[in-house]
Amino acid sequence: MIVALGISTGGPNALQDILPILPADLSVPLLIVQHMPPGFTAPFADRLDRLCAVSVREASRGETVESGTVYIAPAGLHMTVERPTDARTTIQLSREPEGQMHTPSVDVMMQSVASAFQSHAMGIIMTGMGSDGALGIKAIYRQGGLTIGQDESTCAVYGMPRICAELGILHRLVPLSQIPYQILQATRYRRHA
Numbered sequence: 001m002i003v004a005l006g007i008s009t010g011g012p013n014a015l016q017d018i019l020p021i022l023p024a025d026l027s028v029p030l031l032i033v034q035h036m037p038p039g040f041t042a043p044f045a046d047r048l049d050r051l052c053a054v055s056v057r058e059a060s061r062g063e064t065v066e067s068g069t070v071y072i073a074p075a076g077l078h079m080t081v082e083r084p085t086d087a088r089t090t091i092q093l094s095r096e097p098e099g100q101m102h103t104p105s106v107d108v109m110m111q112s113v114a115s116a117f118q119s120h121a122m123g124i125i126m127t128g129m130g131s132d133g134a135l136g137i138k139a140i141y142r143q144g145g146l147t148i149g150q151d152e153s154t155c156a157v158y159g160m161p162r163i164c165a166e167l168g169i170l171h172r173l174v175p176l177s178q179i180p181y182q183i184l185q186a187t188r189y190r191r192h193a
Contacts, residue, residue, distance in 0.1 A: 001028045001120045002065070002081070002089070003183055004113040006106030006136065008035040008128025010156020012044060014176055016051060019070060021180035024053035027187050028122075029089075030070045031059075031079065031113065033106045035128065038075040045072045065089040073104035080112035089116065102132050106160070110136020119144030122186050124179060125170070127155040131163045141169040148182050149173045 007014060011034045022030075036044065042058045048070070049056040059071040059079050073079035077093040078100070084090070092112075100108065106125070110133065113121045123140035125133045127150055141147045147170050149161035154176035164170050174182060 001122065001187060002113055002117050003028055003030045003122045003124065003186075004110045004136070004140070005030060005032045005124040005126065006110060006128070006133035006160065007032065007126040008102075008106075008130070008132065008157070008160060010127035011035070014127055014150070014156070015048060017176060018180050019048055019054065019056065020051045022052065022054045022070075022183065024068060026054050026068045026183075028067055028183075029065045030054070030183070031065075031073070031081070031091075031109060032070060033073045033079065033102075033104045033109045035102050035104075035132070036075045041072050041075045045070075048072075059091045059093065061091065061093040063091050065091060073109060076103055078104050078108040080109060081116050083116040101130065106133035107135040111139045114139035114143045114145060117143075117145070121145035122183070123147045124149075124182075125161045125164050126150040126176075126179070127157055128160040129157045130159055133160045134163045134167060134169075137164045138167065138169045141171075146186050147171050148179065150179065151175050
């Protein structure tokens with residue numbers, strides 16, 4: 001299983017609230033597209049890494065995706081996954097496709113995850129302006145994956161989740177504080193004794 005999360009306006013604070021809750025032994029990787037200007041994603045990933053039990057880093061081209069690791073798409077590049085075998089998934093970074101409103105694009109990342117993981121994908125759409133993520137969430141939903149949206153009361157801007165909710169492609173709409181628990185529940189996380 002893999003988790004794909006898309007977020008924009010209000011995202012840095014929201015991610016700082018939820019990612020530190022995730023345990024170091026999280027059994028899945030987490031891919032994040034946070035709309036940010038170039039030069040900001042690497043320092044942001046470093047700051048989150050210091051706050052979190054899970055490992056957080058800016059994604060690198062060709063790296064193997066590992067459980068318990070959070071990968072943040074670098075500003076200016078689309079992040080996708082390739083799954084040459086069931087046991088191996090790698091990250092790809094590219095300026096293609098061009099013509100997207102945002103680079104990186106939540107849609108591009110989530111559509112790639114839906115294609116590679118089908119019903120073993122979880123899509124999470126959080127605070128942000130606009131509609132980036134609607135096509136990606138729809139792709140995960142259509143493949144039988146689980147889709148979660150952040151509720152209006154806890155969003156800085158209820159744009160991206162609102163569009164997904166209106167399209168009827170979210171299984172659940174939950175407050176920010178519940179998102180880590182949705183991830184743990186979906187991965188059937190059991191704390192090791």
